[in-house]
Structure formats: C-alpha cells, structure tokens
Amino acid sequence: MSSVLLFSILMLSLLGVALAIILYLVAQKFKVFEDPRIDQVEAVLPGANCGGCGYPGCRGFADAFVKSEDLSSFFCPVGGNDTMNAAAAVMGKTVEAKDPEVAVVRCSGSPENRKRIVKYDGASSCKIATSLYSGDTGCQFGCLGLGDCVAVCKFDAIYIDPVTLLPVVSDEKCTACGACVKACPKFIIELRKKGPKSKRIFVSCINKDKGGVARKACQLACIGCGKCVKVCPHDAITLENNLAYIDFNKCKLCRKCVEECPTSAILELNFPPCKPKVEAEAQVEKTE
Amino acid sequence: MNMLKTFSKGGVHPPENKISAGKSIEILPLPQKVSIPVSQHIGAPANVLVAKGDKVKVGQVIAQSSGFVSANIHSSVSGTVESIDAVLDSSGYKRQAITITVEDDEWIESIDRSTELKKDIQLNAQDIIKRINESGIVGLGGATFPSHVKLSVPAGKKAEVLIINGVECEPYLTSDHRLMLEKGHEMMVGIQILMRALNVEKALIGIENNKPDAIKYLKSIAGEYKGVEVHGLKVKYPQGGEKQLIKALINREVPSGGLPIDIGAVVHNVGTAFAVYEAVQKNKPLFERVVTVTGKNLPKTANYIVRIGTSVAELIAAAGGLPDDTGKVVNGGPMMGKALTSTDVPVTKGTSGIIVFQSKESQRKTDSACIRCAKCVSVCPMGLEPYLLNRLSQRMMFENMEHEHVLDCMECGSCSFECPANLPLLDYIRLGKAEVNKIIRSRKN
DSSP states (O other), rough: HHHHHHHHHHHHHHHHHHHHHHHHHHHTTOOOOOOOOHHHHHHHHHOOOEEEEEESSHHHHHHHHHSSSOOOOOOOOHHHHHHHHHHHHHHHHOOOOOOOOOEEEOOOOOOOTSSSSOOOOOOOOOOHHHHSSSSSOOOOSSSSSSSSSHOOOSSEEEEOOTTTTEEETTTTTOOOOOOOHHTTTTTEEEEEEEOGOOOEEEEOOOOOOOOOHHHHHOOOOOOOOOHHHHHHHTTEEEETEEEEEEEEOOOOOOOHHHHHOOOOOEEEEEEEOOOOHHHHHHHHHHHO | OOBBBBOOSSOOOOOOOOGGGGGOOEEOOSSEEEEEOOOOOOSSSSSOOOOTOEEEEEEEEEEOOSSSOOOOOOOOOOOEEEEEEEEEEETTEEEEEEEEOOOOOOTTTTTTTOSSOOOOOOHHHHHHHHHHHHHHHOTTTTTOOOHHHHHHHHHTTOOOEEEEOOOOOOSSSOHHHHHHHSSOOOHHHHHHHHHHHTSEEEEEEEEEETOOOHHHHHHHHHHTTTTEEEEOOOOOBBBTTTHHHHHHHHHOOOOOOOOOGGGEEEEHHHHHHHHHHHHHOOOOOOOOOEEEEOOOOOOOEEEEEEEEOOOOHHHHHHTTOEEEEEEEEESSSSSTTOOOOOOOOOOOOOOOEEEEEHHHHOOOOOOOOOOOOOHHHHOTTTTHHHHHHHHHHTTHHHHHHHTTTTTOOOOOOOHHHOOEEEEEHHHHHHHHHHHHHHHHHHHHO
C-alpha cells in the first residue's frame, strides 16, 4: 500500500520537475523583451483609461511615451503637469509645463432666455435628436439638454442643471479629457485655458445666425455686433459669421468685453463681484 | 378566391385610417408667395440660376442640376424672385431656397396645357430619359431619388420588368390612390413611356387590396395598353418598400447591399409615372404634385394639387386650419414621415401628405425594459434583429452593427411600432446607420 503512494508521489514530482525545465527553456527561447520603463510610466499615470491623451488607455500611452524620442506631443490631461513631470523623470527627461484646461459649455439658452417652441419626445440622446431636427427652440445651434456629455464623462464632472436645463462643468472634477467635446453633436463644448483661480472669460454662444434672428431665438445670443472686438485692448476677440470668439491665449481677463456686450453673451466665471463703478472712480481720484 | 400576393418576411398592419380616400383631387388656389428649396432630392443640391428681382414664369428652370445624381428645379409660379436665402426645412434646419412673389399665372409657352389624352409616344428611349432629366422628375413616393438615374441601366445589366408602385402602404395617405382613379389613362401612358425608356415588355402594377376601386378601374383599362398587368396585393406595411414590392410581385429578392436592377427589376411610383406622362407628352416639368391633407380632427380632409414651394400652413388653412388639440403635424406618412417643427415650411417634391395628429394620439408612450420577446425580429421585413442593433448602438459598438447588416435597414419603423416596451428602436438604429456610414467613408479615404 505504502509503496503505491510513494510511487505516485515520486512519479508526479519527477513529471513536474521535467515539465518545469521544459517550460523554463521555452520561456528563455521565446522571451519578449519589454522595456521595464513602460511599467514605471504606467504606474505614475492616473489609470483612468479615458483616452483623453489620444492613446488607447494608459498602457497605450506609456508604451508610446517610452518608445518616442520627442515627448512634446504627449500630454495626460487628467494627471496634468505633475504626472507629466513624473513620467518624464522615469525617462530621465523633462517636459514643458502646459496650461491646465477645462471644458466650457458655450450656450446660455435656459428656458427663461430661450423659449421652447416644440416638444421633443423621442429617444433621450442629443445625437438622435440632432439627426431628427434642429432643436426644441428657435436656435439651431444651441444645447438640447439631453445629456450626451453627461453620459460620456468618466469623472462625474458634468451634470444637467434642472432649472437651466444646461450642462454645468465642475472646475475641480473636470480633467479636460475632451470626451464631452467629442460627444456633443452641436459642438458646443470647448476646452479652454483654466486661468488663474479658474478665472475665465468666454463667449457663451455659438449661434451663427444674423443678429436679429439670433436674438429672436435667445435673449443671450451673440448678435455679432462687434462691440467686444473694438473694446478689447489685447486683440483677443475675432468676429466671424456673426459670432465673436475670444482667443484664450491672448485674453488677459480684463473684463472690458463683459461690460460692453449688449446681450450679456460674454460670460465671466469665478471672478470676485465687480466693484460698483462710482466707487472705483472715487478710489482713482483719491490716489491722484 | 385565390390567396393575394405579398412579401414573405415580417411586416405589420397598422390601422389604415384612409380618411381622405373618397375626396377627389382639388386644385389649391395659388399662394401669395412660394419658397422653393434647391435641394428637394437625394444627391447634390441644384445650382441657382436666377437672381433677386428676376421675373420668372411657371415651368422655367430656376436651379440647374449639378451632377448625375441631382435634379433641375423649376419655378412653380410666375412672379418676381424676392430673395435667395436660407429657409427652414421640415427638420428645422436652414436650407437654401428661392422665394418668389406670385404675380398672375403665366406659363412658359412650350407647355401644352390642354387636358386631352395624348397616347402615341414620339420620343425614343434616349430622348425620353433626357426629357425626364430636364423636367426634374424624382421618385414621388417620398424617397425623391432622381428618376433618370434609375432609368439609365448600367452596362452589363438588363431590366426585365418594370414595377409600378401603387401600394401606398402608409396609413392616412391617399394621394396615389386618387391619382390612379382620376388620372388612370395618363398614368398608363406614363408607364408605356417608362417601358420604352427601359426597353422592357412587361410592367406590373402592385396595388394593395384596400383600394378595390383603383384595382378594378385600372384592370378595366389595362387591356388597352400592351404588357401592363394589375395585381391586387394583401394589405401589409411596408409593401411600398421597393424590395418588398419586388418580392411580392415577382418573388425575387434583392441581394444585401444591391439594387433592384441587379435582379432585373426597376420600380417607379404611380405619381412618378404620371409626372413622366406630363413631362414627355405635355412638355410640363415637375412643379406641382398631389398632397393629401388629413387628420382625424381636421375640419376637412382633401387631396390637393399643390405648387412646389407652397407653405404647409396654407394647405392646413385650406383644410380648415389647425384644430386646438393638435399634437403633431407630420410631413409624409405616419410611419416614416417627419414631425414638423413649424408649419411654415415649403411643400417639396417629396411631400406626399400632411397629417395633423391630435395630442393624445401623437404622444409617445413611456418606454420600459426590453424583455426579449423578439416581436421586432419577427416583424422586420429585412430580417434584421432590431433589439440587438438597438443595444449595440446604445453601447456605441458600430463595427458590430455593420456585421449585423444594419445598412439593410430601410427605416420603415415596424420594430418601433410593434415593440410592447415602446422602445425607440428605430431612433437608435438610425443613429447606428449614420455612424456605420461614417466608418465606411473613413475606410475609403
């Protein structure tokens, strides 16, 4: 009885050792060298696999990052400059810092400002609604409020405001991965420079209709009057197709255009409230 | 009585509601002004030939076809060009259109305005196709595909049979029905012209059995025209789809991704046949068409001959105006038509009907979860699996949709109609189709 047991154990052990040797030899023979730095780079990446960098997930980014000579084209919008510095340190290189960006919704057409003229009862998707018709208001450019951008956001950074029916982006959570920019069939969302303390100024409208038509559809529409272009001291504003656009690289956040805009289409975010004008002038006098 | 013919796969039978079937065709009074869009057909938009302030006459070419798959646009009224500007189309987007203020009703001299029937055909096949092209004729069943393209049979293929679509399977619509009853002889001559253009000996007219008067009348006059047969068909939606009609009449199936000409068939609508008669025998280009105006609550339902470019609001006004509890105004049939965002849109070559729905019948019901009952699979006339395509589309798996033959879908809406969970199946499938087409285009580049 015991000899049977002993024999079995011995045979299986021998078989195991023999197979292990074969496996070891095969593994040596067909070894694929993988740069250990890929793992190291992947470890410092956020691991969100959002695709915001343009590569298929963080591993894909790390792979391309390690194999590439020039690192200037790489940027992880989720991790930002800290992550990029850490990743470059693995490679023994440095990368230039980039300004952090954030998604902005360029439409202010809440029901109060933009009357709903038809009722849509189809599938709850902006893409489908766009393929069927121009929208439930007189503005064919504006936000439909059905939330395709909310559905694609992996960071829970965007939600539809129940009162304005417009998407709201959270400055803290938004990583500027650009998923919502691609998802929006009306091209309303844009990535813009975050600015110091998240201060930013932008034209919150993409209506390219002529002034009267645009204004009839929405109270807060850009009517293409060009006042902001004239008042801007930094040449940051251009007017094309009845629509003003502020170049965020040139904008110095002076807020002159915000005051000038007759339809309040230019929005300022995260600024301290304006001091009343009289007081400001009085202060100037005092200093003189 | 022997079994009526129909197509084999899928299909539904929505309530017919052919309220306006007994109303003879009336001529709608001339409007004050018309807005004629330059893109009323599938293919490239036509190039505008007139400028602001120009005087135009009825039948004058105002926009020229800009390619092989394109069509001429003719003025439907006489008057002055007021503007060439963007006008809302039926989906609310702005499209280029020529707006003309109407003055009198002066036709160009070449049009023969007599009502007498002209039977003998003088033109040969090539000249017929040329005339049809010049007259801006497109498929009047609703798809608005330029007719001369269908008649130009590609080399290596041969047309064996001409199929005339008098099915009118969409509920409510009656414009083709009335046309068959009132313009039967003209239509038959139109069919003879199409037969000559295609060089075929046989033409089959398919009519659904809910129009017995039209079947009886056309059968009684068919003897006078060589090679024309009239067939009654079982009532089943979407029999008016050309692939379904071919299957029903000659029992052949168009291969996936193919065209009817691949199996020797060419399908034209009865409205197109009538337009061809007018273009070839009377030299009259396509600038008016029969439009059904109907609805359960509408004070009056009617079939009007309408000049292209007339505002939908005028049609509804002629029918007694919008009732108070109107929910939707649909351009086309209730199954495949489009809800309008405004009644201030022009009638185009593809407008077969305007239907005014009460708010309670037009509302979509709330949807619930798919229970995999497979009703959508059994009603799909193309043999697709709508529930699966719906899920793939929601998950953005468009390449898989391509493998599931989503491009065969003709958007008949049978799946959404039948779904007990009221899922918007077609909405998602249509989205998928658009994305798959994008993928295919990007592959070519």
